[in-house]
Amino acid sequence: MTFRTRILVGFGVIVLVPLALFGVRVRTEMASRLTAEYEGRVAALAAVIRADLTRDGAAIARRLNALTDAIAADNRFRAAVLQGSDRTYLLDYAGGAMHFAGLSMLQIQDDQGRIVSSGHFRNEYDRLEPGLPRALAAAQGGIALIQTRTPEGPVLAIARLDSLRLAGRRFTLVGGIALDSTYLAELTPDSELSVVVRLPTDSLPAATSAGAVLSEVSLPFVLESDSGSALRPARIVVSHSLGSLTALRRGVDVAFLAAVLLAGTIALLLGGWLSLRISRPLTALARKTAQIDMDRLNVSFDSERADxxxxxxxxxxxxxxxxxxxxxxxxxxxxxxxxxxxxxxxxxxxxxxxxxxxxxxxxxxxxxxxxxxxxxxxxxxxxxxxxxxxxxxxxxxxxxxxLYPAPAREPCDVRQVIRETLGRLGATGTPDLRADLAEDLPLVCTDQLVLRRILENLIGNAVDSLEARPGTVTISAMAGAPANGRLGVRIIVADTGKGMTRTELDRAFDDFYSTKPGGTGLGLSIVRRLVLDANGVLRVETQPGAGSRFIVDLPGA
Amino acid sequence: MISARRPLLLAVLLTVACRAGPPGLPAPAAPELPTPGAAPSDTACRIAPGPASKRDTVAVALAEPIDPTHAPSPRNDAERFVFAALYETLIRLDCAGRVLPGLAQSWEAGGDRWTFTLRDDARFWDGAPVTARDVVAAWRARDSAFAQSATVLSDRMIGVRPPAAPFQPLADPALAVTKRAPGGDWPIGTGSHWVSETDAAGVLSAVPVRRGALPVLRVATVPAGRTRDAVDEGSDLVITGDPAVLEYAATRPGFVDVALDWNRTYVLLAPGHPDGLADIRRESLRDAVHLDARPAEWSGGRFWLADLQACGFPTTRDTAVSAPRRQRVVYDQSDRNAADLAARLVGLGTLGNRSAATGLAPAVFAAALRAGGDAAYVLPLRRRVFDVCRAALELPPWSWTGTVEPLLDVRPHALVRRGLPPLQVDWDGTPRISPR
Structure with a gap:
């Protein structure tokens, strides 16, 4: 793992781990508090429903009591039910009475349990339902949830029982208000809360607390069509959806994820910038160090940094x-x-x-x-x-x-040899090498290897003369003076190095003379011999402290 | 043209008319063409509540809606009354089943056809004379079998091959002669009145074609709960079956309550033959509706819809039987009596204790009836028809082989203000204003 990678990973861990711990803690705390809040609301609504049931039961009792008084005073009803006259009035009676009393269901039965008038189902007359009043009479508090029939299907109602006597016959009134979707909707103040009725006859599985907070209100239930009409418990289930909590969690998750992404991005950018600041000089130092070998020890390691x-x-x-x-x-x-x-x-x-x-x-x-x-x-x-x-x-x-073989003499392209030489020297990291090569240079008659050795020696000496200081080495090639009817080529290797003194210039071409530490003192003597072998001329122009120019004139091929 | 064999034909007509119950309609095996029946002085089918006073306008209150697109085939008592004033058939039948001239002033039987001669003054409302071609064109527009058997003999004479069925269908309002009215709702007819306007309150004004002979009819459709208001607000003629209205009208000495014919039968139609169809206790159904009703009665052993063997309809194929059925009794929610009957059937558990009654909008009900996807349907049918096969074609094919349970016969009443011009009652119980 690179140093830069380690820095990046370190930054990521430092930023993301605390964020993750914070996020988990927020989610847990939020879920805990909201669930407690929901439980409180559900319990409060269940209490309201119990109170409503009690209040509605009392209201139904009052209305039924008023109806029994009205029936007892209604001679037309009495005649219809006892003497069989005015059948239409009797059959329509419960419908009108039910609406006037503000009830949703009303059933009047005779002493045999025969329906003599029904408000919610006018045409169920003459049907025997003796079990319904019996079951309601047995209900605790006199109130029960009943499932009664209408032409359109069964409906649920909160019902009570009342009775009156006419000519010694007992007539029962079963009246109630519908426990329908409207009733339930009025109980729920918002969409998060829901109230449903679970009957013992429901084939659906009981609700579980997964996904909702539940509370229940129990009340006795009678199925009208049940021949036994036994009381069984029904439940009004109040639930609070955890949908909002889920949505809140999702929102927090999104925000947290955004924060993590933002923090992670910032951490990566910061880590990248920091690691770059640290690793870039190290990389440069490593690159320079990699250039060092026994033949190239002129690499500079200057730095003004104080760190x-x-x-x-x-x-x-x-x-x-x-x-x-x-x-x-x-x-x-x-x-x-x-x-x-x-x-x-x-x-x-x-x-x-x-x-x-x-x-x-x-x-x-x-x-x-x-x-x-x-x-x-x-x-x-x-x-x-x-x-x-x-x-x-x-x-x-x-x-x-x-040991020194004779050079070959053949047409040679000076520009190409210079480019190859510069390319090779440039590849080894030699700085500030410039070339100024004229177009359409004539070919020269010499060995390419010889010309390359000439150039390598002269350029090497020029680079060495810079002594690792800023400076330039310029290799120029141009058409030279004609000789024997053919144009020659002039090659100039100029540097801005330390130059040579007069003494140094006089001995520059001597064997084994060198001003460089570790130099063999053979470079320029070899160059001179090679130039002479190529029938060329070598000249030097130098000025101490300003640099030198080595001028090689080679005859054309 | 009146045949010399008039007494004999009248006897035959009366025999046939009595076949289907009072007033009775014939179904002769070899129909003969009767001569015109009632004389102008005959009062058998006349409603004359006291001495008539001269009236230019008669206000009529009807308890059912009137839809011009149904013309000239009525679908309820209200449309039956209005269409009878607007449109004519070749012949008419009075309440006793006697044949009266309509568009045809005379007819005779000769060879293999009947020949009808149109009235000389028969004209459409727009003044165009009614020709034999107009009659055949009107029949053809309604895909009538009569159109195929009719021949135009001249401008005023039509030849008709006698069908196997009796001749009375010629009095069926569906064979009334009309022509399309460009840009108008009402087809142009040949009746005694034409529709001049329908005002913003929905009151229809029917103006007599010949001024002076008949009063203007101002026909209002009133909701069921406001029929008594119509009685109090000056209506001259109220057609209703609501017992509460009749009971109230009985307290108004200015009105006469005339019970019209038992003209409709509410039936339970069930696709196929459902198992466990409980006893419908027909005698208890009368209490279920708010209408003058009686347990359904019919002659000939079976209700007409249950007796279609002669029609050649498929009897083995029942495309709706195999389909799963919704356990509900369906009715047209605009028909309160159908709703009451459906509720009673549910209360009786006729189709089991899990069935329910479901009211559908008229168009939806019509589609549901065609589909036959429910356990049963409650709907009114004409109590008597001349041609059972043609009448059966108006019902979905599954009904030809399904279960038919006639439930109740119902009839409307005419509350007639005393002093009103006399009314003639047609074979189907439709009252119509007589000429002065």
Whole structure:
């Protein structure tokens, strides 16, 4: 895991974990408080319903009592019910009485339980329903919920029983008010609360508390069509939907999610910015450090920062400086060892060639001193040895000469070689290299490898002359002066480095002369030899402190 | 033209008319063409409440709605009264079943056809003379079988091949001669009155075509609860069946209560043959409605809708029987008596204790009746029809093979103000203003 990633993860954890804990706590507290509030409202409404039932039961009792008085005083009713006259009046009586009394149902039965008049179902006359008054008489408080028939279907009503006697016959009145959707709707002050009636005959499963807060009001129930008309408990279920709580939770969740996203985004941006501030100099430092090797120790590690990164940069710069000094010493030692080895090898090889010759000359000397007449004979005898030794030395010279093979001479495109060279040097991180190459340069007659070595040496020296300070190295190529009827090419390698003093300029092309720590002192001497081998001319223009210009004129191909 | 065999034909007519109960309608196997029946002085079908005083306008109050789009085929007592004044058929039948001239002033039987001659002065309201082609065109517009059997013999003569059914359908209002009125609601007829206007209060003014012969009719449709107000507010003729109104009118010496014919029968129609159809206790149904009613009566052993073997209708295929039924008794919610009867049937548990009565808007009820998707339907039918097969075609096909339970016969009453011009009562109990 990168340092930057760690910073980002750290920021995320620091921001998101407290937010998550806060959100969970808010949700829990909110659910707890609202549920308690709902429970209170449900309980209050259940109490109101109980009070309403009691009040309605009393109102029904009063109205039925008034109706019994009215019936007792109604001669037309008496005649109809006792003598069978005016049947239409009797059948319509309960309908009118029911409406005048403000009831929703009214049923008048005779002493046999036969319906003689019904307000809510006029044409159910003559049907026997003796069980209904009996069940209502047994109901606690005299009030019960009944399911009675109408032409359009069954309806629920809160009903009571009353009775009167006419000519010794007992007539019962069952009256009530409808417990319908209107009645229930008036009980519910808002849409969150709902009131439903659960009958013992319902096939639907009982309501559970999942998704709602419940409370119940129980009251006796009679099914009119039930032959036994037994009392069974019915329930008025008050429920408060948890929909608002769910909606509130959803709202909080959305807000919380938005907060998390916002905080997370801010944390990521902040962490990214911070990590970038920290990791960018480290990355640059790592990139610079990666450039360092034994052949490239001129990497600068300057920093003005006063923090740890600045200290680390300076430390790396100091280390690089020590490495640079050590590398110079190492190269010097290697050069010395290589030169010593070469000298010893040359010494050994020459000695091997000179020793027979010296022996032959010693023999000649001794013979000339002791046997002058045999000198010719000895010369002939030893001539082969001398010639063999000379041949050996010539071979030896040829072998050493083959250590530097003869360059090829072929048309060469200066622009292409310069570009390739710059590309290669540029790829190694050499800064401030500029090229100014004229178009349509003629080809030159030299080996591309030779030209490349010339350029590499001159550009390398120019870069070194900058001594890691800001400056530029410019390589220019232009048409040169004509020679032998052909246009040549002029290559100029100019730098803004330290330049050379007159003394340094005089010795610049000497073998083994170098002003650079660890330099071999062979670079410019090789360049000069290569330019001469290419039939070219090498010139130098320099000014101490201002830079140098190395001018190479090469003949055209 | 009056045939010389008039006494014989009249006897045949009376025999046939009595077949379906009072006043009785014939169903002869080989119909013959009777001669014109009642003489102008005959008072058998006349309502004359006291000496008539001259009246230019007669105010009529009807308890049922009048829809011009139904013309000339009435669907209730109110439309029957109004359409009888506006439209004419070739012949008329009076309450005794006697044939009277209508658009045709004479007729005769000859060869294989009857020949009807139109009245010389027969004209549409717009003054155009009524031709034989107009008669056939009107019949054809209603897809009448008579149109196919009719031949135009001349401008004023029509030949009709006698159908197997009796001739009385020629008096059916559905065969009244009309023509389309451009841009008008009411088809143009040939009756004694034409509709001059319907005012903002919905009062219809029917003006006599020949001024002076008949009074102007101002016909108001009053809600059921306001019929007594109509009695008190100067109506001359109130047609109603509400016992409360009749009871109140009995306290008004200026009115005469005339019971008209038992002209409708409320029936229970059930697709197929439901199991467990409980006893409908027909005698108890009369108390269920607020109308002059009696337990349904019919002649010939079966109610006409249950006796369709001769019609050749399919008897084995019942497309509605297999469909699941809603356990409800359905009725037209604009018909209070149908609602009362449906409620009574539910109260009796006729279709089981779980059934319910459901009232539907008229158009919805008509669609439900066609579909036959409910357990049963309560609706009024004409108590008597001349051509049972043609009448059965007005009902959904499932009713031809379903269960038909006649429940109640009902009849309207005419509350007639004393001094009103005499009224003639047609075969179907429809009163009409007689010429002075």
């Amino acid at each position: 740890e990164i600045g200290a680390l940069t300076r430390l790396l710069g100091s280390m690089t400086e020590r490495l640079r000094a050590g590398a110079a010493k190492l190269r010097e030692a290697e050069r010395r060892i290589a030169m010593g080895d070469l000298a010893r090898q040359v010494n050994h090889d020459i000695k091997n060639g000179l020793t027979p010759i010296r022996n032959v000359f010693r023999h000649f000397t001794e013979t000339a001193a002791t046997e002058p007449d045999r000198l010719t004979t000895v010369f002939r005898e030893r001539q082969g040895t001398v010639e063999a030794s000379i041949s050996y030395l010539e071979n030896l010279a040829g072998n050493y000469a083959r």
